[in-house]
Amino acid sequence: MSTWSYSKGLHDLGNSIYAYLQPDGTWGWSNAGLVTDGEASLLIDTLFDLKLTREMLDTMSRAVPAAANIDMLVNTHANGDHCYGNQLVAAAQIIASERTAREIPVDPPTVLAGLLQQAPQLGQFGTYFQRIFGRFDFNNITLTLPTKTFEGQLNMKVGDKALQLIEVGPAHTAGDTLVYIPDERVVFTGDILFIGGHPIIWAGPTANWLRACDRILAMDVETIVPGHGPITDKQGVVEVKGYLEYVYQEARKRYEAGMPAMEAARDIPMDRYASWTDGERIVVNVDSIYRELSGDQSHPNKPALFAQMAALALDRG
Template identity: 45%
Template sequence: MSAAAEIPYTTGLHEIAPGVRAWLAPDGSWGLSNAGLISGDGESLLVDTLYDLNLTRTMLDAMAPVTAAHPITVALNTHANGDHCYGNELLAPEVRIHAVTETAHEMAHDAPPEVMAALLSPAAAEGLGPVLADWIQRAFGKYEFGGITQRNPDVTFDQELTLSVGGRSVELRNLGPAHTGGDAVAWVPDAGVLFTGDLLFIGGAPIMWAGPIDNWLRACDEMIALSPEYIVPGHGPVTDCDGVRAVQGYWRHIRELAREAHGKGLSWTDAALAADLGEYAGLGESERVAPNMYQAYRELEPGLSTVDPLGMLAAMAQWDAVRGNGGTNATTPPATND
């Protein structure tokens, strides 16, 4: 058993190396994200906040015995998805929040928390239709998006930035675009610990909002090249380089499925519904094959029509209704006409 496998996957704060802790949130499905606390002499760096204020407050309270002596002075938002930044407002005003330049741009211009609150409102359900409304409730209904004041980063960087956190070197690296337009990792070389944000989903399917696939594969290669002993993914249990290789395998499989389906003339939506996920069929949130197939098709058809975020949620809801937990939960794809 690897050292990483010995870290229990239970809710709460886990010290995985001296002064390096991971906040884990089973089961890692929609919105249940991990975070990190890296402590040096008299100060700490926080890797990500959580999806709502209640979750973030609980995490910060659990960290209080550590941060009383090593207060959080700097933070990193690994990327712009709300489950990694919506709790920013709970950080002290003097905490300097860092992010990749493109991440800061996305946070400033993408849909704010109020949009998620509106999608979950009873008034929205009728307009969304039963399939999409039900899926959104199941995926996101447990979170409280009302009353969040979005706080954006204070400091941005393009590629790399090394910080001294109480005398401890922490390397911030932008390995995106892949999952989103900017994807930062935090590397703690003296501890052999890597925090990856959503470049890694362990136990659940990854999801691509930006791409391309080659960039994600390259990002995985760069993570492996660091030879970390412990890897804290954006979602799922602590892993090692084998977990990174598994994510690479998923993306290679999706790319091959897309090429085959595109060659047969299938649309990206039909390709997703027909996809034989093979060894990856058991991953959670398998409906993410819909946006992933769309992104793979964009590489094959540069002129492919843009699909807005709500349209992508609808595609996942439809996939789930036919193939996932909202339907038969079948692992065998439906028959299609070639």
């Protein structure tokens, strides 16, 4: 596995490429990236709120002069912890897959702000919601949408550095994108990779996510920056792929036996992943696989799923 330290802040990957890490990588604590060449700069993702994004941008601009004015921003997917800070770089060209651009407005920060405000009256759900999201400030965020979209693959340059934006969704979300810098053997994966934590299948199908893992494994890459967790190498990809294969196989057995999804989520043995964080996400993963197996094309019922995750998380302490 990779030997990069897992500490908060900017990590120099070499040749003017940087990762910005936020331990411990659990709900909302996402990673971002910076690529520069001369005065040209590209930011990979913003963070979950304005304070965190501002802190990241200040850290970057102090360390890297080109980061004082971000030219381009890539949002790897639509989850708020990768795009809610976009307004702080609104002068940049904001690039995302077409599916991501359509999905960003679906979960506005006002909903999260409202739920946090109501949390004391929401019982078990409120306790859980406060626990996972209570350290973020969702007020005063103006959703700032992509100004340029693509489908499939977009080849681009930051100065003279060649980058490939590779759409691999729907998987974690509707339009997941990898940011690949082939000459430097670096890839930023967004939430196709959670290292040391349970991934979460909001969109699927699982097969697409497995193909995304295979695509990374086929790349000539040495340094892999996940959406959450420490910098990794291909062994980290193998572990995430193994998790997805295992959960899919176990969920399918229980689906075919007629076991309800929530019961299956509690029944699947997860001992081998006991050290991984956010184990309650098995609820969403089994629900997604069940809907996939039944041919249900509807969107996940997020309020119900968060309530079920709350019950499981609080049961397990």
